[in-house]
Amino acid sequence: MADTNKQIASIFNQMADVLQILDANRFRIIAMQKAARVVKELTTDTASMTHAELLSLDGVGKGTADKIVEFCETGQMIEHNELLKEIPKGLPDLLNIPGLGAKTVALLWKEADIVSIKSLERALKKPELLTSIKGLGQKKIDMIAKNLAFAEQAGKRHTIGRAHLKAVYFVAQLRQLKEVKQAAYAGSLRRGKETIGDIDILVAADPKHASIVTERFTALEPVEDVMLSGKTKTSVRTKGGIQVDLRIIAPESYGAALMYFTGSKEHNVVLRERAQSMGMTLSEYALTDKQTEKTVAARTEEEIYKALGLDFIPPELREDRGEIIAAEEHKLPKLVTQRDIHAELHAHTHASDGLLSIRELAGLAYDRGFHTIAVTDHSKSQVQAHGLDEKRLEQHIKDIHAVRDEMAGKIHVLAGSEVDILADGKLDYPNSLLKQLDIVVASPHSALSQTGKKATDRLIKAINNPYVHIIGHPTGRLLARREGMSPDMNTIIKAAADRGIALEINANHHRLDLRDTHARAAIEAGCLLAINTDAHRPNDFNELQYGLLTARRAWAEPKNIVNCFAEDKLMGWLKSCRP
Ligand SMILES: [Zn+2]
Numbered sequence: 001m002a003d004t005n006k007q008i009a010s011i012f013n014q015m016a017d018v019l020q021i022l023d024a025n026r027f028r029i030i031a032m033q034k035a036a037r038v039v040k041e042l043t044t045d046t047a048s049m050t051h052a053e054l055l056s057l058d059g060v061g062k063g064t065a066d067k068i069v070e071f072c073e074t075g076q077m078i079e080h081n082e083l084l085k086e087i088p089k090g091l092p093d094l095l096n097i098p099g100l101g102a103k104t105v106a107l108l109w110k111e112a113d114i115v116s117i118k119s120l121e122r123a124l125k126k127p128e129l130l131t132s133i134k135g136l137g138q139k140k141i142d143m144i145a146k147n148l149a150f151a152e153q154a155g156k157r158h159t160i161g162r163a164h165l166k167a168v169y170f171v172a173q174l175r176q177l178k179e180v181k182q183a184a185y186a187g188s189l190r191r192g193k194e195t196i197g198d199i200d201i202l203v204a205a206d207p208k209h210a211s212i213v214t215e216r217f218t219a220l221e222p223v224e225d226v227m228l229s230g231k232t233k234t235s236v237r238t239k240g241g242i243q244v245d246l247r248i249i250a251p252e253s254y255g256a257a258l259m260y261f262t263g264s265k266e267h268n269v270v271l272r273e274r275a276q277s278m279g280m281t282l283s284e285y286a287l288t289d290k291q292t293e294k295t296v297a298a299r300t301e302e303e304i305y306k307a308l309g310l311d312f313i314p315p316e317l318r319e320d321r322g323e324i325i326a327a328e329e330h331k332l333p334k335l336v337t338q339r340d341i342h343a344e345l346h347a348h349t350h351a352s353d354g355l356l357s358i359r360e361l362a363g364l365a366y367d368r369g370f371h372t373i374a375v376t377d378h379s380k381s382q383v384q385a386h387g388l389d390e391k392r393l394e395q396h397i398k399d400i401h402a403v404r405d406e407m408a409g410k411i412h413v414l415a416g417s418e419v420d421i422l423a424d425g426k427l428d429y430p431n432s433l434l435k436q437l438d439i440v441v442a443s444p445h446s447a448l449s450q451t452g453k454k455a456t457d458r459l460i461k462a463i464n465n466p467y468v469h470i471i472g473h474p475t476g477r478l479l480a481r482r483e484g485m486s487p488d489m490n491t492i493i494k495a496a497a498d499r500g501i502a503l504e505i506n507a508n509h510h511r512l513d514l515r516d517t518h519a520r521a522a523i524e525a526g527c528l529l530a531i532n533t534d535a536h537r538p539n540d541f542n543e544l545q546y547g548l549l550t551a552r553r554a555w556a557e558p559k560n561i562v563n564c565f566a567e568d569k570l571m572g573w574l575k576s577c578r579p
């Protein structure tokens with residue numbers, strides 16, 4: 001069902017690419033990109049929506065709604081077909097080459113008849129063809145030649161877990177320089193997106209120290225190759241294939257630059273329009289009074305938001321999804337933080353596929369300051385994970401109770417299970433056994449290519465089992481590896497909300513399932529969420545940060561998350577889910 005949405009989103013993205021090459025109005029391009037994003041993230045199939053319902057979506061204007069209806073009815077969009085006729089077919093591929101923007105692509109096409117990656121490769125062998133193009137210097141040509149090899153790789157995105165570790169390392173190293181006043185990572189990484197294109201790092205330093213900073217940066221251990229090096233901007237590629245861009249900013253412009261490079265583009269467009277309407281201009285350098293041309297604010301993000309009449313907007317919310325109006329009305333959510341999390345409700349021991357004993361697991365959770373840890377090993381169908389059959393589970397419950405008694409007064413140790421939701425929605429244990437457990441996380445692990453009604457019915461059946469508390473990683477996706485199920489999310493969310501049980505945000509950075517948009521839909525429908533690390537080994541507890549970022553992108557407050565409940569409230573909730 002989500003297939004229609006995916007097709008429409010990809011058409012809109014393609015149209016945006018073509019419009020860029022044709023140098024169309026910037027706002028038209030951004031509107032098209034936004035429409036693509038909105039449709040892609042929608043929890044409802046557009047084919048089932050009326051024109052009026054489409055219009056009510058933020059980011060969908062009349063023209064966009066018309067196009068969606070046209071596609072649902074005819075399987076194509078005339079405007080899309082017309083646009084494709086205006087440029088050669090292979091041209092948009094050139095946009096994937098790092099450092100090659102739409103302007104240069106248009107130039108290559110019009111001046112040298114370069115219309116694809118192949119013809120660009122050919123042209124690079126005859127340098128005179130390219131050097132004769134006005135506006136294309138030797139430096140740029142060298143860069144294109146160098147980066148061409150990475151065109152394929154450039155479109156690839158990296159998991160947040162991987163990009164985050166690298167970014168933290170670069171920032172920490174640069175902060176050691178006395179010339180560096182401030183340093184931070186920006187971009188989609190700072191906004192906590194589940195995957196990252198490249199890493200943007202900003203450094204505040206006196207321009208006269210720029211070369212010292214650049215030298216240190218390019219000499220750092222993970223750097224494999226310097227792709228581009230200018231006075232204030234340097235791009236490198238790490239040995240692991242991630243592009244990292246460093247920008248050196250004058251300290252007095254640091255806040256404006258941080259805001260600009262954190263994005264999102266859509267958020268920044270609305271901020272710039274707001275500045276305009278208040279008689280100011282906003283750029284990557286400053287918020288400036290139009291009349292006096294004096295700087296109003298620039299040094300920190302806080303003072304820029306304040307001068308725009310807005311509360312500070314946390315980076316995770318900067319997506320133009322209603323945050324600017326909320327900031328104006330002092331109605332931004334009080335986003336959940338690491339300090340609010342008091343329990344881990346999904347973790348494994350070596351009884352199934354974890355590396356920890358029950359006691360070690362409880363000890364780690366206690367060290368984190370948690371009041372509760374749930375031991376939830378796999379059920380019998382997970383043969384490769386050494387899942388427990390009924391008999392082993394009964395013994396496991398006794399073993400957990402022994403640790404529970406030993407740790408009494410320190411931390412609650414709950415006897416639980418991560419029980420498989422089988423392909424038909426039945427659970428892997430009988431209710432008579434589930435009933436003996438303090439907590440039941442029900443998760444899908446097999447038949448994950450199910451779509452539509454089959455997937456929906458399967459999950460609904462599990463939700464309606466009276467002994468289930470949490471649906472673990474509800475779609476079963478693995479980022480960049482497995483799409484997972486695509487059930488009708490609104491139906492799932494409503495059923496879970498009616499039962500009062502929680503849908504999980506699995507914090508493992510390969511999962512992040514529920515994803516941010518689904519989690520936000522859940523919160524809006526009054527459905528509880530859980531954020532669990534699904535720990536199998538000691539370090540897995542650190543994955544919590546990625547689950548938190550996803551929850552924050554979903555506008556989650558502590559009251560929406562069962563792991564934030566005080567102990568009495570949590571125990572009360574566990575009971576309240578049961579008959
Ligand atoms: Zn699982």
Ligand SMILES: [Zn+2]
Pocket residue numbers: 346347348418534
């Ligand atoms: Zn698990």
